[in-house]
Amino acid sequence: MHAGRTETSLMLHLRPESVRLDRAEPGNVAPLAELWPAMREGGVRVVSANGVLGDPTGASAIEGRQILQELIDGALQRL
Numbered sequence: 828m829h830a831g832r833t834e835t836s837l838m839l840h841l842r843p844e845s846v847r848l849d850r851a852e853p854g855n856v857a858p859l860a861e862l863w864p865a866m867r868e869g870g871v872r873v874v875s876a877n878g879v880l881g882d883p884t885g886a887s888a889i890e891g892r893q894i895l896q897e898l899i900d901g902a903l904q905r906l
Contacts, residue, residue, distance in 0.1 A: 828859055829871060831881020833894060840891030851886070854879025 838846050854875040855862060862874045871878055
């Protein structure tokens with residue numbers, strides 16, 4: 828969701844100098860469907876004190892490269 832494993836992995840692949848893994852910590856890991864009503868009213872801050880939705884633990888540039896390739900492949904198939 829936001830600053831979780833997927834987004835962190837993508838950023839580690841695309842722009843690793845922008846990622847501070849030393850500060851990575853889990854946030855709210857509840858499903859988005861459960862969080863969405865509160866987020867619509869008050870934003871991420873009302874559901875996650877640290878601003879993270881998900882868990883960046885285990886994120887890697889290798890995983891980010893794989894995710895990006897899957898996104899590209901999916902987009903090309905749809906075109």
